[in-house]
Amino acid sequence: MNSSKQAVQFRPFTRTEHAFQKLRVCKRCGQFTALWEEKCTSCGRDTLVPIEQYARLRTKRYFHKDLTVGIALLAASVFFGHSPQQMLLCGVVGALLLLPLILLQQRIVTYEQRRQLIRLFRGRIEQIQEGLNVNHKNAVALRQLSERVCYEMLREIAILIHNDRIRLQQVALLQSFVLRKDMELTLDPLLIKSFEPLMVRYIGEVARLHRELIKDRTFRYVVFYERRILEMAGGEDILVRVASAAIRKKRYVVTHAAFISRYVRKLPKERIQRLYHIIQENPLEPFGDLADEVKIMYLMEQYKN
Numbered sequence: 679m680n681s682s683k684q685a686v687q688f689r690p691f692t693r694t695e696h697a698f699q700k701l702r703v704c705k706r707c708g709q710f711t712a713l714w715e716e717k718c719t720s721c722g723r724d725t726l727v728p729i730e731q732y733a734r735l736r737t738k739r740y741f742h743k744d745l746t747v748g749i750a751l752l753a754a755s756v757f758f759g760h761s762p763q764q765m766l767l768c769g770v771v772g773a774l775l776l777l778p779l780i781l782l783q784q785r786i787v788t789y790e791q792r793r794q795l796i797r798l799f800r801g802r803i804e805q806i807q808e809g810l811n812v813n814h815k816n817a818v819a820l821r822q823l824s825e826r827v828c829y830e831m832l833r834e835i836a837i838l839i840h841n842d843r844i845r846l847q848q849v850a851l852l853q854s855f856v857l858r859k860d861m862e863l864t865l866d867p868l869l870i871k872s873f874e875p876l877m878v879r880y881i882g883e884v885a886r887l888h889r890e891l892i893k894d895r896t897f898r899y900v901v902f903y904e905r906r907i908l909e910m911a912g913g914e915d916i917l918v919r920v921a922s923a924a925i926r927k928k929r930y931v932v933t934h935a936a937f938i939s940r941y942v943r944k945l946p947k948e949r950i951q952r953l954y955h956i957i958q959e960n961p962l963e964p965f966g967d968l969a970d971e972v973k974i975m976y977l978m979e980q981y982k983n
């Protein structure tokens with residue numbers, strides 16, 4: 679293993695139900711951010727609020743405006759009344775009319791908050807993008823100072839920006855750390871389209887530490903670039919590890935039987951046993967040549983013992 683890799687501990691990553699919940703907006707200057715800074719990087723003020731809270735504030739303001747108009751009309755009707763009886767009547771009728779408005783507002787508050795949120799996204803999409811670009815630039819600028827913080831920032835921004843550039847930047851940074859089993863790693867969201875040795879090495883690390891993260895998209899990536907991976911130093915070991923990861927589910931074995939059969943001779947004994955049992959338990963599935971090959975290897979192993 680490369681000794682220049684740093685041992686790091688990542689700050690915990692908070693998952694949100696929706697990606698947009700990562701966004702905060704400055705109440706003063708309107709700049710958006712997906713990061714955790716306390717003060718707005720544009721105006722320097724302490725006025726960042728989560729986007730949903732901002733939508734709630736706008737809803738409140740919107741309702742207050744309606745209510746103020748209602749109260750003003752009521753006050754005017756009372757003021758312009760010709761006699762005390764008329765004024766009283768206007769006051770009572772006006773108050774009775776205001777009551778349904780207040781009740782209505784209470785009933786539609788959640789709906790109105792959603793509408794405000796959608797309006798915010800539609801109307802200010804450019805500012806949101808601009809804010810995320812500022813975040814991205816700040817993260818990259820920090821790389822010299824701390825690769826760990828740079829990675830943590832990119833990880834947050836990547837929830838909202840989806841492109842191969844930001845994915846590869848994360849993969850490259852991950853390669854400069856000592857990855858451990860207890861780290862919360864991801865693979866599918868980081869997969870890029872093109873062949874990239876850094877990506878392949880990262881897949882190899884994940885296959886070693888968290889093989890449950892190796893799924894269909896990774897198998898397709900690896901099979902697609904198999905020849906080029908074999909040309910890399912240590913490339914074959916990575917392919918063996920990925921083939922090994924495929925043996926955890928029958929479905930993967932069926933789908934990638936041809937791929938597995940190309941590396942079956944290098945698989946650990948315990949994986950061969952598992953593969954043998956999967957094949958034996960599913961006589962109707964088409965495993966092709968893999969079935970015969972595994973059977974021979976399994977029997978040879980039994981014979982040796």
Ligand SMILES: [Zn+2]
Pocket residue numbers: 704705706707708709718719720721722723
């Ligand atoms: Zn600001």
